[in-house]
Amino acid sequence: MTDLLFSQKVDEETLDQLESFLNQISSLCDKHNDKSLNEWLDAQDVCEILNIQPRTLQTYRNNGKIGFSQIDRKIFYKPCDVQKILNSNNSNSKKQRHV
Numbered sequence: 001m002t003d004l005l006f007s008q009k010v011d012e013e014t015l016d017q018l019e020s021f022l023n024q025i026s027s028l029c030d031k032h033n034d035k036s037l038n039e040w041l042d043a044q045d046v047c048e049i050l051n052i053q054p055r056t057l058q059t060y061r062n063n064g065k066i067g068f069s070q071i072d073r074k075i076f077y078k079p080c081d082v083q084k085i086l087n088s089n090n091s092n093s094k095k096q097r098h099v
Contacts, residue, residue, distance in 0.1 A: 040069070040076035049082055050089075060085070 041049070046066075047057055060066040067081045 039079060041079055041082060043075055043077075046077050046082055050085060 043054060043057055046052075047054055050057070052060075057066070061068055061075075066077060066085060069076050
């Protein structure tokens with residue numbers, strides 16, 4: 001009987017510690033995600049990620065398909081905007097496969 005009570009107590013303590021650990025990990029992940037959204041990509045990075053030519057990227061800008069910011073002559077893109085295009089392209093290719 002003592003073994004059973006001890007086992008339950010250890011399990012509760014272990015679960016509490018595990019929950020605390022998971023909360024800390026979750027907090028760290030949230031902080032990291034916020035930082036990555038503040039980083040900007042230049043045109044070369046975006047072209048490599050999307051596997052497109054610079055002219056196609058310009059068309060995306062002109063059509064409002066991707067947001068951007070310009071400082072002097074340099075254009076920058078948010079990673080989340082690039083991710084949206086990747087997700088859009090993936091969902092379009094999946095739809096075409098099912099047709």
